[in-house]
Amino acid sequence: MDIIAPPRQRRKEARPAELTAAALELFVEKGFAGTRLEDVAARAGVSKGTLYLYFDSKEALFKAVVQEGILPVLEKGAGMVDSFTGSSADLLRGLILEWWTRIGSTSLGGVPKLMISEAGNFPALATYYHDNVITRSRELMRRVLQRGIATGEFRTVDVETAIDVIFAPVLLLLIWRYSLGACCGVAHDPAAYLQTHLDLTLNGLAAEGSAP
Amino acid sequence: MDIIAPPRQRRKEARPAELTAAALELFVEKGFAGTRLEDVAARAGVSKGTLYLYFDSKEALFKAVVQEGILPVLEKGAGMVDSFTGSSADLLRGLILEWWTRIGSTSLGGVPKLMISEAGNFPALATYYHDNVITRSRELMRRVLQRGIATGEFRTVDVETAIDVIFAPVLLLLIWRYSLGACCGVAHDPAAYLQTHLDLTLNGLAAEGSAP
Amino acid sequence: MDIIAPPRQRRKEARPAELTAAALELFVEKGFAGTRLEDVAARAGVSKGTLYLYFDSKEALFKAVVQEGILPVLEKGAGMVDSFTGSSADLLRGLILEWWTRIGSTSLGGVPKLMISEAGNFPALATYYHDNVITRSRELMRRVLQRGIATGEFRTVDVETAIDVIFAPVLLLLIWRYSLGACCGVAHDPAAYLQTHLDLTLNGLAAEGSAP
Amino acid sequence: MDIIAPPRQRRKEARPAELTAAALELFVEKGFAGTRLEDVAARAGVSKGTLYLYFDSKEALFKAVVQEGILPVLEKGAGMVDSFTGSSADLLRGLILEWWTRIGSTSLGGVPKLMISEAGNFPALATYYHDNVITRSRELMRRVLQRGIATGEFRTVDVETAIDVIFAPVLLLLIWRYSLGACCGVAHDPAAYLQTHLDLTLNGLAAEGSAP
DNA sequence: CATGAATGAGTGTTCATTCAT
């Protein structure tokens, strides 16, 4: 008899992702210590024991949340930079907006604040995050800036400082949103904020005579 | 067995400050949940029970740490602004350096990161921090900027945005130092960093023709 | 070291009853405050944590002990009164003796003294006990007396007072047995005591001319 | 200089009584375990440490409360019986009413319930209470009954049973009042209750032909 | 693979008791 496999079987591969998704939301909402594995399991629709079939410990789950949440987006970004053919300004703008769509505006937006909060308790994870997320994000932006400078579209600026200047406001937006912004927030409109930030930044980068 | 009992010291006056100091260090180092009250007491040289003579609960201790750590410095800063007679640039520079000496370079420098980490778990404290620390810090800087603009020393800039621009790098420095910087830090030299930041900012603020 | 772990038994169905039984014994023996949950768990053969799978708190356990211990017996008694076809004297005698077999002579006999001891600390439970146990016990006896009076077997007496007179000696017996009787008891023979009490009471109730 | 000693000195001898009085109220209200020595001290207007100048431990205080509360009244009662010259009925009535005035209607009325509650945890005290309070109370009543029987005022009854019959309703009244009566009480009027009880009892005791 | 009952180490909190002043 050709019966379709029951959902339980078919979801076997999806389980880890469902669990990390549930865990991400709770970690972001309540922090690492404040999140109970029972709640994670319940939100993913499985039992507490099942969680341990996929993750050795709460700490392992936490690492998986960070790794699986962030890496795919970075890889997508690398692909964009590799294949982009338009202006560097459009590339930079596209990267930031894509990042906002995929990360900033989702639960993943809580990850930077989460890493800041828990880095002290998870040095290994902090190192991993630094080496894989931060370093690679900066590398991505570095390539964009160097591309623009090489083509004469951007002015010759100190690249590392420019990377700081580009990332800092975005990070602060997220950090605020997931900490004090929750209780006494002035509710920045993130889209407008990003737009303003990009306009200012690209204007500042634009070589004289080029069309920003 | 003749175990020597530690001398039972009585120092009611100094106890709260000793306890909040010990708690500050541990909260900054391990976070709220990761800090055991027994360790706080031990670091302050008292027993666990003694802690409860002065603070009703772990949460109350946390609140006291934030309040007693931060408020005095803000008040000192307000006094400086009130009585200062030199240039606004010197005032701004003095405020930031004083802040670094009193807060940034001490354990209190961990408080912003602490608040960011725990705001979600302590909404009441987050509100308190927002209303008393953040709002009043901005007010302090607002007065300095308005003073400079009024005397013609500073250009006419959007004050609120300028406040953001002045505080953000300093906050990021601290946040970094107490989170990821601990394990994979590029060890910014804070003094030089602050100097550069102040130079740039004051230069940007300086009215044309004035001597920065 | 190869310590043999005790077999981890799974018996969800039976657990609550095993736990309340263990708790009953300890509450009766040591009182509410003097009973440690760890001892309750140990006596039931489980760990401390297991207790919390079934009862939210020590107070909840206490409530369950009282409710589950007493209510079933009352319901059985109501059934007896409903279906009994013999004389009212035999019914009254049967009820009291059944009560002694099911409650008085078991650990449940300690419940009245327990309620007296803890009523002040658990007003809600005291109200529950009053409304469900005391009121319903009196209702049971009331029906028996009214039945006997209606058939002419009993004299026309003040029913509420008669209820008091019937219950008081039995309650005092139990209260004594579980308090001062434990250390300096004159070891009443409960069976003989009950017999005498019933004989006297039924004789006092018997209508003239009826065969007691 | 002939200055009157300060109150602190003058109250030295009164301290133990003040402390046991405070303790009695709290023990009756909250039970032994539920009473905090700090509250006892506060109610007596002294510090916690002072309590230990007079009583070695919480248990010693508890014992003192029972002993000092009860014994004086018993001695007074013994004196009454020794010197009384009226009828035995008046003597019995006077004893019970005196008892109600001195014990039943005061905080001391909570002692029987207290002893019932804590007898299991304090066997030594229970023995003391039995030997000194219960035995001597019964002895007192025994003498009254024997006196009445000897003069022909009372019928020849089984004295020990009569003692039970006389004391039981009074004890139940007190027990009820300090336990379940507190939350769901039918608020017996104690004076009327005692009056009825005495009338019935004395009527039952009265020899035929004597004027009750 | 999945479950969920069971475990037990860990911690915040209370409070009887002690002791230096």
Add this chain to the structure above:
DNA sequence: AATGAATGAACACTCATTCAT
């Protein structure tokens, strides 16, 4: 004698982790 700051043992309760089914 009196104080009250300090102590530390005790306990209720939580939750990450395990394992028999």
